[in-house]
Amino acid sequence: MGKFYIDDQEVNFEPGQNVLQAALKAGINAPYFCYHEALGSAGACRMCTMELEPTKEGENSRLVVTCLQAAQDGQRYRLNKGIGDHVRQGVVEYYMTRHPHDCPVCDEAGDCQLQDMTILSHHTYRRFKGAKRTYMDQPMGPLIYNTANRCITCYRCTRFYQDYALGDDFGVYASGNRTTFRRSEEGHFDSPFSGNLIDVCPTGTFTDKVFRRKFSRTWQLEKNESICGHCSVGCHTEPGGRDNSLRRVHPFPNTKVNAHFICDRGRFGEHFSEANDRPLSAQINGVVVDNQKALDHIKDILTKSAGRIGILSSPDEDVSCHYALANIAEHFNGLFSPFVMPQTEDRTAAALALSRNTPSLTDIETADGAIIVGALTETAPMMDLAVRQLIKAGKTVHMLHASPTLLADIVRKQHPDQIHQAAPKNWAQIISSFDASHEAEEMGPNLFANLDTGKRIIILGVAVEMDIASMHALHDLCQAFENKQLTVQLGFALNGANATGSAMISAQYPSKQLLDAVRKKEIDTLMVCGADPFGFGAADWLPAREHIKQLIVFDNVNSPTLQIADVILPHATWSERRGISINYEGRIQGFNHAYQRAGTLTAVNLATALIGISANNFYEQQHNNIETLTGLNELHYNGCQCLNLHTQFEGRAEANQVSIDTNKDSVQVVRLTWHGGSNKASYATALASIKPWKDNIIYLHPDTAKRLQLNAETKLKLGNPTNANDNPINRSGMDQAFPIILNDNVAVDCLALTRTTLHHVGHLVNAIIPIDKLSIIAKEG
Amino acid sequence: MDKILSRNFHHPHPLNIDEYQQAGGYRSLDSIIGQPRKELLATLKNSGLRGCGGAGFSTGLKWSFKAPDAPHPVYLVVNLDEAEPGSFKDRQVLYRDPHTIIEGVIASSYILEADKAFIFIRGEYRKGAQGLEAAVNEAKAAGLLGYNIRNSGWNLEIDVHLSAGRYICGEETALLNAIEGYRANPRAKPPFPIAKGLWGSPTIVNNVETICHVPFILHKGIEWFQNQGTNGAYGSHIFQVSGPVKNPGFFELPLGTTAREIIYEHAGGLLEGRELIGFLPGGASTQFMLPKDLDIPMHWDGPPTVGARLGTGGIIVMDDSLCPIDFMINLMQFFTRESCGFCTPCRDGLPFVKYQLEKFETGEADMTDIDTLRELCDIIYPNTFCAFAPGALMPIKSGMDKFETLFHQHIDNHGCTHPSHTPSTDAINNKVDC
Amino acid sequence: MYKLIQEIFGGFIVTLKHAFRPRDTIQYPEQRKARSERFRGRIVLTKDPDGQERCVSCYLCSSVCPVDCIDIQGTEDENERRYPAKFDINFSRCILCGLCEEACPTLAIQLTQDYEFCSTNREKLLYHKEDLLIDGTGKHPDYSFYHHAGVPIKGKAIGDNPDEQKPVDVYTNLP
Structure with missing residues (x-):
């Protein structure tokens, strides 16, 4: 001081x-x-x-x-x-001896630190009239555009990419005044955080290729601070839109969640709102109508079907959306649920109930050790970036995973003994063995043996991959570490940006109730908002389709559910509306629209049209509801307040403890995902084009292949999936046989499939298939 | 004067360890190993030995900066990355008498309590490095390296490290980065290598010639060492002369010998019909000295009286067969290429300086260009990350002062009128290189 | 009395004098007054000496326009050369101040000497790109922006400009 x-x-x-x-x-x-x-x-x-x-x-x-x-x-x-001014002018003049005459055609102009510093230093006239050095540009994939001539060799890109984000496919080449920064070979970046090169670069060397296609100068963009809607971390972003379209997304520097960076999923995934097939107008039975007509039609339907209505939302939609839809459901004596699958709801609620002193991203970066369970990079990439700071500081990080994950690749480089690969059915057992008080275990001996007392460990689990038993095991592990005088913080990466908010509301509106009503044919009118019950991973819902007479879909992506809808309403995205999101820590964050998309509606608009509540009344009511539910007086939405997860979700970790399958003759289906794939982001064309996994393929470990006697000449049929009542589900893919690809990073006894493939075959994530149900078929030809 | 480094050069081949010991080698270790380190360090400090790598910093003082309770491991790094143009003294002892180096390393490491010594050799000296490595193995076999050397309780390992190239590796922190396997960019100081050097441990970096002097000073005493010099200087030094002289080469002479003696007596004077215009006293990154400065004694305090510095003692002679501005452009060509590229004033400012100089040669310069060139030198000099660019600008700055009329002539004559000037020396419109 | 007559007739004489002086009136539209070269008349978009559009949709003209009468949406063609997909000028707002011409770094937008483009229909005064683009180079016959910029276009690779070196070879080990 x-x-x-x-x-x-x-x-x-x-x-x-x-x-x-x-x-x-x-x-x-x-x-x-x-x-x-x-x-x-x-x-x-x-x-x-x-x-x-x-x-x-x-x-x-x-x-x-x-x-x-x-x-x-x-x-x-x-x-x-x-003389400082003189010296600094000199520095800018040296840059100008080689900086190209590009400002009018450069994406960065107007937002360029070199321009700003040139003006700040009062440099005006370049005395150097010699030849400028040039470089060939390197193609860097569909997301980032490279113009190497503009580089001022500040080394920020390589300091970010290698030193901060621990990537290794990009670095500095040559020396002297021919120094340049490029990938070792052409192609897109491997790191999930490569988009930050765009912000970190002070000139227009690395620019946003997706923005370039719909270019606009930054001072013309309508910008606002918003919350990213693609994972449960809830980073602060700044979407910029113009003329009814999203142009770019930048991080919004803040001290609450993500400081300076965002991941590629948040940056490029938000462009799902620009997909060519996004529903932007209302439709009734395939005919485009104006919004008012569609709303009248829906009001008509709901009035006639009162008492037999179900409204389904998803953890990807925010709290205001849920409340508005819940109000509509109650008005028409219907049921509402913010979760599609009871399984997901239970897991999410259990994870929140079992969280202990949930670590923020800053807490993760400054801890003394970590245990990560599940594919963290692919579920909450910014959490991975925080863990990488731990790895960089040389702290011990243990990983337990079943499907390939980028974080494991990084830890494996230096400490292969800290990686544990196992099928999720065995995780509860393995986690218990991490307990420092157990000795002579075959897995995980005293993990943090050389840590002094008072040090802090963080444990992060991916809720959607874990069963409740393993979540309990993690919770018990916390206790064991605390007995050794270590401070422990336990948090879970959830699926869906507003999973916490959804779980909070689902206490009053459980999804099991809605699903049962549908199965019992008590519901024949279904409104779906932002969810995909007849698309991905919802094998339980498809049999119910024939009982639904009217399917109303209120969404902003051309999902499989939307494609079979009777009535379609266009929904505004998070960048285009206001809302409230609660992240994995219970942090309550409000956001407001950055730009507006003409012709789209919000759930609050729906509530106004269908049940007559004014927007102001709605928001007042919502505010009171949240205050009551959370017990927070003086509720703010600025991200400074967190729910007390323990009290909020008390008692919700006991439900449905699935017994652990110790049957050795079974394999487990695991979800194969990647850092750019969230429910919405998978519709962003540029980002989706670099998806690393192929659909309709089964990835498995060479040992598993050997055990099942599979090779490049064979294909695997997974057999009929069954639902919770053990009834077979008819899916189009159940008779299909899939070729295999060997991958060392898939755990043994696991079959890794992408979401699309899972949807195709109808199996649920973490489904266990007895080996005798699998059939091996020889490839033709 | 007793020869130190070149005492065994008259042998037809480098001495192996037996021959070396017969010729009196390694005897100094008797009076070093086992003696109290504090006393040895005090002796070294009082002797007045200064570093021979160019900076001329008192070696004893430098070594005394190491904290007595410094954590181990402690490293000694010997800088044999002799890339300075005009300097070729270290090469001689590497190729012709490697055991002298090893003796110096052992003595220095003992005083510093170093656990490992790296000898960093310029990449082009590959064969010399191989010879040195063989010599190290011989020393190891003879028990002079390894564990508990001569029952002193102290261990030493020597690692002969071959550089991958580049002049900047001669800068001490860039050298450390190179040994660690990183890009040879210099590091920010503070923290200094003596506190945090190789892999965060205390590290001392010295030139090989300095290291070779250490055992002799401690064995033969301060008085002997101080009598080695002349004109008020202490010790001897290998001077090198290159350029249009009759007998270019290296000469081990007392420190303080005048430049006149070195150039005209030992190096035989300039070639027939040539006239001395100026000379760089210590390699390319030193200032010009004029013929009127020939009688200045070449020791640490001599050249500074005329604004120059001794540097490595590698005298580059410049005669009237070329234009001094062309000479400076040639130097700048070297320096612009060898910049590591980390900081802006060096990476981009030096090519700008070269461009300005070329304008004089091609005749495109006017009076404002002299001011521009001076301004460039003034604002690059204090604003760089390491001492490379200031060194590169030393000949330019002094050239502008000492050959000022020449610059004016170039402006008035619209270009270089020296008979050696050909259009091919114009690099302004040359699309190749910086 | 004499003064009265003097004043009245004096006035008449002045009028008579002026009656036989040469007229300043120009008989428009049969005769037109020549405008200076820097007269600020109707706006055009010019092409460079190679016949390509000069406008690179840098948005500087639309940003400097004091009445916001220019609307641009830029895009790029298959050779990554930027051009305006939409370039609208609302001439009912344009005050012909010439700030856009001053701001333009590629000398694309220029003001001509034509001032005879009024209309009775306000909609007709909204000029689109096809109404603004001309085939010539306008006032600057020799300037092509891309021959000074560092970005490549069809026919000019990186390093081809007179003030550029050839691209650095990043794979060489030489200094």
């Missing part, structure tokens, strides 16, 4: 800060290029040079780079007076 002076202006600083950091925090326009708050100082650009006045008689003032200078009390710097 102390203060120093820049141009006689007082600047306060905290111990450990450097001069530039303190100056920027105080709001001074100090110039810089290569410094970044998350990436640290490099000292490469020399732009932050300031003159340090002498303290003793007879000494000269000297030039220091403020990003490498630790702030000390009483120092006096000259920024705009003295």
Whole structure:
């Protein structure tokens, strides 16, 4: 704590800060290029040079780079007076000796740090008239565009990609003034965080290729702070739209959740709202009508079917949407549920009930050790980025997973002994063996043996892959660690951005009730919002389709459910509406629209049209509801308040404990997903084009293949899936045989399938198939 | 003066360990290993030995910066990355008497309590490195390296490390990065290598010639060492002379010998019909000295009296057969290529300086270009990440001062009128290179 | 009395004098006054000497326009050369100030000497790109922006400009 002076202006600083950091925090326009708050100082650009006045008689003032200078009390710097200005102008002039004359055709113009610093340093005229050095551009995939000539060699890209995000397919080449930054070979990046290169690069070297197709200058965009709707972390983003379309998504720097970066799924996945086949107008039986006519029609249907109505939402939709639909359901004596599958609801509620002192992303980054269960990168990529900071600091990270996950690849490089691959049915047992008090185990001996007391461990589980027994095992593990005087924080990555909010509401509107009513044929009118019950992973719902006479779908993607709908209403996306989302920590975050899409509706619009409640009344009612439900007085939606998960979800971890299958003669189906695949993001064409997994293929470990006697000449038929009542479900894919691909990163005794393939065959995630039900068929030809 | 580094050079081939010991080698270790380190360090400090790598920092003082309770492992790094143009002294002792190096390393490591010593050799000296490695193996077999050397309780391992190329590896922190396997970019100082060097451990980096002097000073005493020099300097030094002289080469002479003696006596003077215009006293990154400075003694305090520095003692002679501005462009060509590319003023500013110089040669320059060139030198100099660019600009800055009239002539004559000037020396419109 | 007559007739004489002076009136529309080269008249979009559109949809003109009468949506063709998919100027708003011409970095948008484009229908004053694009180079016959920019276009690869070096070979080990 102390203060120093820049141009006689007082600047306060905290111990450990450097001069530039303190100056920027105080709001001074100090110039810089290569410094970044998350990436640290490099000292490469020399732009932050300031003159340090002498303290003793007879000494000269000297030039220091403020990003490498630790702030000390009483120092006096000259920024705009003295020779610093001259020196900084020189630095910009050197950049201009090789920077191309690209501003009019450069995507970054208007948002460009080089432009800003040039103006700030008052450099005007380039005296260098020699030849500029050039580079060939490298194709870097469908998401990022490279123009290497514009590089100012600040090293930020490689400091982010290699040092912060631990990627290794991108780096620095050559030396001297031919230094360039590129991938080792052409093609898209391997890292799930490659989109951040666009923000981190101060010039237009790395630009957003998806934005480029619908380009607009940044000052013309309608922007607002919003919450990402693609995973349960709930990062703060800044979508920018113009003229009825989304143009780009940037991270919104904040101190609550994600600081400076977002993952590719949040950045490029949001462009699902630009898909060519997005429903943008209402339809009745395939005929396009205007919204009012469709709403009248729906009101008609609901009135006539009162008492036999079901409304289904999903964890991908926000709290306001749920409340609005719940109100509509109650008005017409119908049932509502925010979850499609009771299984998902139970798992989500159990995970929230069993969470202990859920770690935020910052907590994860600063912990002393971690245990990760499940494919974390593919479910909540930003949590993975936080865990990578742990790995970088040399802390112990153990992973237990069944399907391939990028985080395991990183840990495996240095510590292959810290990776445990096993089928999910065995996880509860393995987790129990992690208990430090057990000795002489074949799996996981004393995991954090060399940690002193008082250190903090975080445990993260992927709820959708775990059964409730293994979640309990994790909870018990916390207790065991605490007995060893370690602090433990347990959190779960959930499926769906608003899974917590949905689980909170589902206490009053359980999905089992709705599903049972449908099965008992008590419901013949179904409204579906943002969910896909007749598409992915909902084998339980398809048999019910024939009992539904009217299917109304209110969505913003062309899902399989939408394709068989009777009435379609266009739904606004999160960037286009306001709402409230609750993330995996219970953090209550409100968001407002960044731009508006003409012709789309929100659930609140629906409530107004169908049951007559005004928007203001609705929001007031909702506010009271949430306050009552959460027990929070003075509720704010700025992301500073968290639910008390323990009290909120008390008692919901006991339901439906599935017995562990110790049958050794079975295989387990696991979900194969990737960092860009969420329910909505899979409709974003550019992002979906780099999906690493193929559909209609079964991936398995070579040992499993050997055991089942499968090879490249054979195909595997999975047999009929059965539902919870053991009734066979007729799916189109049940007779299909799939070729196999061997993959070392799939756990033994597991069959890994993509969601599309799962939907095709009708099996549920984590379904257990006895081996005798599998059939092996020789490939033809 | 007793020869130190070149004392065994008269042998037809490098001495193996037996021959070396017969010729009196490794005897200094008797008075070093087992002696209290504090006393040895004090002796070294008082002797006045200064680093021979170019900076000339007092070796004893540098070594005394290591904390007495510094955590182990402690590393000694010997800098044999002799890439400075005009400097070829270290090559001699590497190829012709590797055991001298090893003796120096053992003595220095003992004083510093180093656990491992790296000898970092320029990539082009591959055969010399192989010879050194063989010598290291011989020393190991003879019990001079390894565990508990001569029952002193101290261990030493020597690792001969061959560089992958590049001049910047001679910069001490870039050298450390190169040994660790990273890009040879320099590191920010503080923290200094003596506190946090190789892999975060205390590391001392010294030039090989300095290291080779250490056992002799400790064995033969301060008085002997101080008598080795002349004109007020202590010790001897290998001076090298290159350029249009009759007898270019290296000469081990007392520190303080005048440049006149070195160039005209030992190197035989300039070739017939050539006239001395100026010379760089210590390799390419030093300032010009003029013929009137020939009588300045070549020791650490001599050249600074005329704004130059001793550097490595590699004298590059410049005669009237070429234009000094062309000479400077040639130097800049080297430096622009060898920049590591980390910081902007060096990576992009040095090519700009070269471009400005070329304007004089092609005749496109005017009076403002002199000011521009001076301004460039002034604002690049204090604003770089390491000392590479300041070194690169030293000949340019001094050239602008000492050959000022020449620059004006180039402007008035619209280009270079030197008989050696050909259009092919114009690189302004050359699309190749920086 | 004499003064009275003097004043009245003096006035008449002035009128008579002016009656025989040469007229300043120009008989428009049969005669038209020549405009200066920098006269700010109707806006056109020009092409460069190679016959390609100059406009690269940088959005500078629409941003500097003080009355927001320019609307642009940019896109790129199959060779990644940027051009405006939509370029509308609402001439009922345009004040012909010329700021767009000043701002344009590629010398695409220019103001001509034509001022005779009024209409009785406001809708007809909304000019689209096909109404604005001309085949010539306008006032600047020699300038092609892409011959100074670093981005490649069809017919000009990276490194082909007179002020550029050939692209760096990143695979060489030489310094």
